[in-house]
Structure formats: structure tokens, C-alpha cells
Amino acid sequence: MVRSLILAGVFAVAACGSPPQRGPTISVADAYAAEPVSSEVAAVYLTIENTGDQPDTLVSVETAIAAKVDLHRMAGMGASQMRAVHNAEIPAHGQLRLRPGGLHLMLMDLTTLPHAGDTIDLTLELRHAGTIPVRAPVLSYLEVGERAAVGSDQQRR
Ligand SMILES: [Cu+2]
Numbered sequence: 282m283v284r285s286l287i288l289a290g291v292f293a294v295a296a297c298g299s300p301p302q303r304g305p306t307i308s309v310a311d312a313y314a315a316e317p318v319s320s321e322v323a324a325v326y327l328t329i330e331n332t333g334d335q336p337d338t339l340v341s342v343e344t345a346i347a348a349k350v351d352l353h354r355m356a357g358m359g360a361s362q363m364r365a366v367h368n369a370e371i372p373a374h375g376q377l378r379l380r381p382g383g384l385h386l387m388l389m390d391l392t393t394l395p396h397a398g399d400t401i402d403l404t405l406e407l408r409h410a411g412t413i414p415v416r417a418p419v420l421s422y423l424e425v426g427e428r429a430a431v432g433s434d435q436q437r438r
Pocket residue numbers: 324353363385386387
């Protein structure tokens with residue numbers, strides 16, 4: 282709370298004339314992880330909602346069970362077609378959707394192998410909103426496939 286008040290103050294100075302933002306404008310929904318098929322990496326999907334007037338940027342993600350977390354984009358079919366992305370914008374009054382076949386988080390060098398039914402705790406860092414804790418249930422390969430069939434990146438609420 283203290284941190285968001287400080288950030289709101291900085292923003293007010295930087296964008297004179299805009300109405301002040303009230304309360305958190307960033308939230309995370311629909312987080313889940315795919316049960317890894319190898320002992321080295323696991324994919325995590327989630328949606329970041331931005332109800333604010335300014336874009337924000339996902340700059341990093343941490344979790345206790347992986348040495349590092351990369352943001353990946355699919356450039357084609359298959360794991361060999363994944364490309365690292367350094368950050369991703371959450372548009373004002375919009376959402377950033379990480380989903381199978383698109384942008385996703387890749388937990389690299391797993392220290393613990395998560396199984397379906399477990400949960401993974403992650404910490405997202407956004408440029409403006411700061412750190413956001415996220416809990417992602419681990420789903421089986423079959424359950425992930427069922428979710429992937431619903432909706433698309435362009436979905437609007
Ligand atoms: Cu990946």
C-alpha cells in the first residue's frame with residue numbers, strides 16, 4: 282500500500298493534469314502451470330488486467346522452484362520455436378494474456394518438479410505496479426489442452 286501511494290505520487294508529478302489514479306489498477310487472473318514433461322522446464326500462463334489509464338510492463342518473474350523465469354513467445358510450432366522476450370506491455374484499459382501457443386512464462390532449471398495438483402508461487406515485477414504475488418495451480422497436460430481451446434489473445438471483457 283505504501284509503495285503504491287509513492288508510485289501514485291510520482292506519476293502525478295510526471296503526468297501533470299491527469300486525474301490521480303485510485304487503488305490498484307493491475308490484477309492477475311487465471312494463473313496456471315502445465316505439469317512439466319521434462320525435469321528442466323515448466324510453462325506458466327496467466328492474464329494481467331490493467332484498468333488504469335497508463336500502460337504497464339512486465340519486467341521480471343521469480344519463483345523459488347526455478348533458477349530463473351523467462352518470458353517466451355512462440356514463433357512457430359514446437360519448443361524449438363520459442364523465442365525469449367525481454368518484457369511485455371499491458372496496455373491501458375486492456376490485458377496481457379499468456380496462453381498455450383502464445384506468450385508464456387518458462388520456468389528454467391527447475392529445482393523442484395511440480396505435479397498436477399500442486400501450486401507454484403510466483404512473484405511478478407511490473408515497472409509501475411511493483412511486485413505482485415501469484416499462485417498458479419499445476420494442471421495436467423489434458424487440463425491445459427482443454428483451457429487452450431477457449432478464447433484467444435484478442436478476447437475482451
Ligand atoms: Cu517457452
